[in-house]
Amino acid sequence: MTYIKPRFRHPELPRNKIGYAKADYEGAISTLCAGCGHDSISAGIVQACYELSIEPHRLAKLSGIGCSSKTPTYFLSNSHGFNAVHGRMPSIATGACLANRELIYLGVSGDGDSASIGMGQFVHAIRRNVNMVYIVMNNGCYGLTKGQHSATADAGAQSKTGSTNPFPSIDLVGLALELGATFVGRSFSGDKKQLVPLIKAAMSHPGFALLDVISPCVTFNNQPQSTKSYDYVRAHLEATATIDFVPHREEITVSYQPGHSASVELHDGSVIQLHKLAPHWDPTDRNSAVTRLLESKMKGEVLTGLLYIDPESQGLHELEQTVEQPLNTLKEEDLNPGAEVLEEINNSFR
Amino acid sequence: MKPTNIKDPEYFHKVVDCQYACPAHTPVPEYIRLIAAERYTEAYMVNWESNVFPGILGRTCDRPCEPACRRGRIEEEPVAICRLKRVAADNKGEVQRLMPAAPKQKNGKKIALIGGGPASLTVARDLAPLGYEIHLYDDQKAGGGMMRSQIPAFRLPESVLDEEVNYVLDMGVDAHFNTYVSSMKDLLEKDYDAIFVGTGAPRGGDLPKLPGRWDTKENIHLGIEWLASVAFGHTTRIGKKVLVLGGGNTAMDCCRTALRLGAGQVTVVVRSPFRDMKASPWEIEDAQREGVTILNNMPPKKFVVENGKLKGVLFEKVAAIYDEKGKRTLIPTGEPDVFMEADDVLVAIGQDNAFPWIERDLGIKFGNWDLPVVDKTTFQSTLDRVFFGGDAAFGPKNIITAVAHGHQAAISIDLFCRGESVYNRPAPMTNLVSQKMGIHEWAYDSLVVNDARYLVPHVEKQLALQDRTLEVELGFDQPTGFKEAQRCLNCDIQTVFNTSRCIECDACMDICPTSCITFTLNGEEDELRQRLSAPAHNTSQDLYVSEGLPTGRVMIKDEDVCLHCGLCAERCPTAAWDMQKYLYQVTKAAPIWNNSML
Numbered sequence: 001m002t003y004i005k006p007r008f009r010h011p012e013l014p015r016n017k018i019g020y021a022k023a024d025y026e027g028a029i030s031t032l033c034a035g036c037g038h039d040s041i042s043a044g045i046v047q048a049c050y051e052l053s054i055e056p057h058r059l060a061k062l063s064g065i066g067c068s069s070k071t072p073t074y075f076l077s078n079s080h081g082f083n084a085v086h087g088r089m090p091s092i093a094t095g096a097c098l099a100n101r102e103l104i105y106l107g108v109s110g111d112g113d114s115a116s117i118g119m120g121q122f123v124h125a126i127r128r129n130v131n132m133v134y135i136v137m138n139n140g141c142y143g144l145t146k147g148q149h150s151a152t153a154d155a156g157a158q159s160k161t162g163s164t165n166p167f168p169s170i171d172l173v174g175l176a177l178e179l180g181a182t183f184v185g186r187s188f189s190g191d192k193k194q195l196v197p198l199i200k201a202a203m204s205h206p207g208f209a210l211l212d213v214i215s216p217c218v219t220f221n222n223q224p225q226s227t228k229s230y231d232y233v234r235a236h237l238e239a240t241a242t243i244d245f246v247p248h249r250e251e252i253t254v255s256y257q258p259g260h261s262a263s264v265e266l267h268d269g270s271v272i273q274l275h276k277l278a279p280h281w282d283p284t285d286r287n288s289a290v291t292r293l294l295e296s297k298m299k300g301e302v303l304t305g306l307l308y309i310d311p312e313s314q315g316l317h318e319l320e321q322t323v324e325q326p327l328n329t330l331k332e333e334d335l336n337p338g339a340e341v342l343e344e345i346n347n348s349f350r
Numbered sequence: 351m352k353p354t355n356i357k358d359p360e361y362f363h364k365v366v367d368c369q370y371a372c373p374a375h376t377p378v379p380e381y382i383r384l385i386a387a388e389r390y391t392e393a394y395m396v397n398w399e400s401n402v403f404p405g406i407l408g409r410t411c412d413r414p415c416e417p418a419c420r421r422g423r424i425e426e427e428p429v430a431i432c433r434l435k436r437v438a439a440d441n442k443g444e445v446q447r448l449m450p451a452a453p454k455q456k457n458g459k460k461i462a463l464i465g466g467g468p469a470s471l472t473v474a475r476d477l478a479p480l481g482y483e484i485h486l487y488d489d490q491k492a493g494g495g496m497m498r499s500q501i502p503a504f505r506l507p508e509s510v511l512d513e514e515v516n517y518v519l520d521m522g523v524d525a526h527f528n529t530y531v532s533s534m535k536d537l538l539e540k541d542y543d544a545i546f547v548g549t550g551a552p553r554g555g556d557l558p559k560l561p562g563r564w565d566t567k568e569n570i571h572l573g574i575e576w577l578a579s580v581a582f583g584h585t586t587r588i589g590k591k592v593l594v595l596g597g598g599n600t601a602m603d604c605c606r607t608a609l610r611l612g613a614g615q616v617t618v619v620v621r622s623p624f625r626d627m628k629a630s631p632w633e634i635e636d637a638q639r640e641g642v643t644i645l646n647n648m649p650p651k652k653f654v655v656e657n658g659k660l661k662g663v664l665f666e667k668v669a670a671i672y673d674e675k676g677k678r679t680l681i682p683t684g685e686p687d688v689f690m691e692a693d694d695v696l697v698a699i700g701q702d703n704a705f706p707w708i709e710r711d712l713g714i715k716f717g718n719w720d721l722p723v724v725d726k727t728t729f730q731s732t733l734d735r736v737f738f739g740g741d742a743a744f745g746p747k748n749i750i751t752a753v754a755h756g757h758q759a760a761i762s763i764d765l766f767c768r769g770e771s772v773y774n775r776p777a778p779m780t781n782l783v784s785q786k787m788g789i790h791e792w793a794y795d796s797l798v799v800n801d802a803r804y805l806v807p808h809v810e811k812q813l814a815l816q817d818r819t820l821e822v823e824l825g826f827d828q829p830t831g832f833k834e835a836q837r838c839l840n841c842d843i844q845t846v847f848n849t850s851r852c853i854e855c856d857a858c859m860d861i862c863p864t865s866c867i868t869f870t871l872n873g874e875e876d877e878l879r880q881r882l883s884a885p886a887h888n889t890s891q892d893l894y895v896s897e898g899l900p901t902g903r904v905m906i907k908d909e910d911v912c913l914h915c916g917l918c919a920e921r922c923p924t925a926a927w928d929m930q931k932y933l934y935q936v937t938k939a940a941p942i943w944n945n946s947m948l
Contacts, residue, residue: 003790006798006915008424010865010884022865035855035923043860190854218855218923230853234901 005029017053025049025056027074037189037215037230038068038137042075044192045106045135048199049076052247059104060096064089064118067144068110068137068215087118090125090134094316097130100326101317104203105132112142115151115170122172126179129207131315133199136172136210137189139217140228147220158225171297173307176210177290182313183209184289185306188233189216197245197272198306204247204270207313214302233302240281240292240305241274264311274306283309351875351895353904356846359780362932364892365909366842368431371418373754375778375936376400378415378431379842383794385437386835388828392945393438395448399942400935401753402472402518403497405510408436409823410501412630412748420839423888424864424911427803429837430826437831439510445517448943450479452522457481459767462542464531467495468749469548469740471518472756473763478521479940480764485542486523489530491582493519496550496741497749499578500600502607503819534708534736544735544763547708547722548752551741555700557595562653569660570653573600573698580607580818587611589693593663594618595650596698597627602634604696605642610818616642617690619663621649622680623670636822640811649680651687653695662691701746721745728772729759737763760939776937785843785929786919792929794843795836796916804834840914844932847905849897851926858918858927859883864911867918872904882908 005028013021025046030039049059056078063069065086072081080103084092093107107125114122114136125134140153149157149165152172157165176184183205187195195213202209214233216222222229227236241262248269264272264283274283281292289308296303316322323330354361364370368378377396384393397404411432419428459482463470466488474484492498493515497506519525531537537545554572557563563570569589573596579585592613594605597620605616618637620627624646627634638644648665655661667685670678703721708714715723715732722731724738731738739759740752762772785793807824808814814822826834859867865884872878875893879886886893886908896905919927 004797005861005917006863006913007800008798008864008911008913010911011424012887013865013884029861029917030921033923034921035853035857037855039860039921040856043856190856192856216855218853222853230855 003029003031016050018055020050020053022046022050024078025076027072027077030071030074032067032070032074033219035218036067037139037213037218038071039074040189040192041135041137041195041213041215042071044189044195044199046075047192047196048203051196052200052203054104054203058102059106061106061108062089062093062096063108064110064113066110066113067139067217068108069113071137072108087113087116087121089113090118090121090130093132094125094128094130097132097316098320098322100328101131101322101324102326105130106203107132107134109134109136111136111138111140111150111152115172123175123179126176126181126208126210128316129182129313129319131207131317133202133209133211135199136212137215138172138212138228139215139221140169140226141217141221143217143220147217154227157227158223160220160223171293172210172212174290174293177286177293177308181210181308182207182310184308185210186212186214186302186304188214188237188302188304190230190234191237191304194239194243194304197243200245200247201243201266201270201272201306201309204245204266204268205309205313206267206318207310207315214304236300236302238296238301238303240278240283240303240307243306244273244275246271246273264309266311267313272306272309283307284311351872351878351893353897354892354894356894359778359934361892362782362844363778363934365844366932366934367418367420368415368429369842369934371414372400373414373751374401374757375754375934376415377842377933377935379838379840380933381438382429382431382434382835382838383840385434386795386832388832390438390441391443391445391448394442394445395943396945397435397438398445398449398517399938399945401750402475402756403468403514403749403753404435405439405514406497406506407749408432408434408439409506409510410497411435411750414750420841420911421837424913425802430803430806430834433806433823433826434831434835436825437828437835440825441828441831446520449517450521450940450942452478453481455481456483459483459543460485460541461763462487462537462540462545464537464545464547465495465549465740465742466490466493466525466527467548467550467740467752468497469742469752469756469759470495470546471515472753473546473548473739473760474523475518475521476757476760476939476942477764478518478523479942482767484523486519486525487529487531488525488527491527493525493527495548496574499581500574500603502577502603503581504606504610504814504817504822505603507819507821532707534712534714538712542735543767544737546759546763547736547738547742548740548756549705549742551701551703551746553702553704555697555702557650557697557699560650560652562655565653565655566658566660569694571694571696573604573696574701576696577603577607580611585611588613590614591691591693592616592696593690593692593694594696594698595663596620596700597622597629597646598698598700599629599633600701601696601698602629602637604698605637606640607818608694608696609640609642609815613694618642618644619648619650619665619690620644620646621668622678623647626670626678639808640815647680648688654689660692660695662689663695664689703742703745719745727758727775728762729755730762730766730772735766757936757938761937764939779933779935779937781933782844782846782930785931786925790920792843792916794840794929794931796840796843796914796929798839798913798915799836801833801837803837804830842932843914843916843929845894845907845912845914845918846928846930847894847896847907848926848928849899849905851924852896852899852905853924853926854899854901854903855923857921857923861917861921863915863917864913866908866910866912868906869899869903870906871902872898878906882906884908886910
């Protein structure tokens, strides 16, 4: 039995701008089933944080309950973490985000945690545009309880035990677009080439960034009748565009034919480059994203990639005009400015 | 790149770095696991089959396996393979019953072995079980050749040497000791079906043209001759101040032996820089620990002799200059020459082959440096029934190389005596078996320990210097041997990839601690090596390339720093990866022991 990862790493492991190797972003060895899509997403998160040269202590990972919500143990051991009650991660994240805007918030949830028990929390976090990345590891089934259909299972999909799902699925991406989310993407755990730049872009987005990542449950939902299996997703994958994320102050080195590419500049100067664009789709136009999504659905495609981004996004802090300093750094004199100031405030109401 | 052909027996063999580097291809991880399992007898026999002298080599081997050890590529020190071999030898049980006996009914063929060293003894060991009548000739009083005459007893106790030489001689070998063969012509006239020459490189290098060399008869000795004289008890004393000229292992043996014969001050003087010294680093360390001074960049200029009595040696000071090709030139620095007093000087500057007893009109051709012309594969000379091996074939190397030669020469001799082509070499024996026992269980200890290399304890210096036969190294005790054995990465447990089972979930790539695995589009090797999960700069290690996968990619594994921890196989949902034990054995002339119990 080897639930111990050897300490040795490749001696020539490259290092990022702040001197860390990818290994410095790893976590404990995964206890999920061998081949679980969630582990690939964890690896994608490790890769993205490494490439963005994020200092691990500047990131907080939050999760609820479920297979997906176990994963924060398996990446970024040196970051902050909070494992919330089932479906309640968004409110913890909202609170944490309000208390300290200097951290990067990475929420990890699953289809059960977000689309069922936590739906009420999930939609409000979108509405409030909480400045966080929200990754749904979406496998269409309840893996922890042996593979019952979840709310994101497609109608007609068959479970491993043979029961057919009679209900239509909740499309988290469609829901988010409807609710006014400012960054919406979908990806596939088996396609890190797309997933990693999407996570990087989401981390640089000011506001709520939803990534719905199809993540096959290799134990309970990888059979031929499933619509969330490795084979099915690969066969029906349709990408909006290939995506490059160019962090702020880095030179853009790749150029593509005009008319087939678009660049979206983020507030911090980072650029998302999209190439081989699908026709009739503009990543900054919500209507075109909704249309494109519906078209794909009709054709039975799994549409992935960046679907929508609002480069003018105003996060919760801007909307609420909150204090810039983290609350835990406010001194007594900041919190209690004295009788004179109180008097002034009271007078303003008179 | 083309998909890797893992059916080629050499592909996985190369992954077992230690075994691949061993001239005799001893299955190192196999016996190390047996040591960890306290199966010392079997560990010994695995060695004995491959290298014939586990106890001797466990003390004296040049260890080409250790610089090759994968562990040395992921941390500082390789596994102490050589000293583990000694653990097997020290703790083994009764082994002779496991060794093949020579059949009572002989096969009617007679073989002569000239020289009683490791090469000849290996030939005898491999051929005796087949019923050959074997006559071994040596001018020393007992078998072992240079292992007896040149390796001091404080490194190799006589009892260990006798034991392992006798295992071979007891297989019905007709040994003629104290017998110097002075004419190959006479030998050829006897009715031998084949003759094997394993006479080593018996002539010590000298400095015949150095001024003063011939001004005194005493006090200037040739290293290997002097060591032999000490070994056989003819020399028991040496002067107070001793100079040793030379930087090889013989020089190290000379200086340490001199200390034990009563020398008060022993200095080794090397003509070139330290980095070019031929001696093994551990031999140099041992000598220095015992109080020997080593000086470098000082070639001798002349022996200073007054009234027929040696006074010392005059040395020049030089510096080494290397050109672009790495060729070295020693340039005098212009500093004044250095005179060093000496009562005795030991010249240990290499050794040469010498075949004064082989007449040159017999059809045995000689080439450069008066070495016989010998086929590198068959060890056959230009006279078809005469074979050479060990140092006698291609010049001085080491014991393990001599053993490897012996195995191949034995195969040739057997083929030759049966009237078959000597080029009809047998293929190696290979076996590849899954180690999977359960979901998270393997038939080998897959855990990679972090321990640093353990040091072998030494006998107290004071005691060691008083007795030239007292062994300095004490060897690992069993608990330390176990811990050192656990450092082995089990490189013979191969990561075998089955393309048709892979669902490309990336789990193996994500879990691999040393970033060996990449799923990517295929390309040319040079370019691929740059864009793997971690750069694959060590081109001496292969890339394992799969067949094409459904997404159009291939799996590429850089074998360089794979820990063989089995995590890829454990995280694989479809068992596309499996850990399989690869046993590779060089086929010997005769079956040596029944290893089916391994």
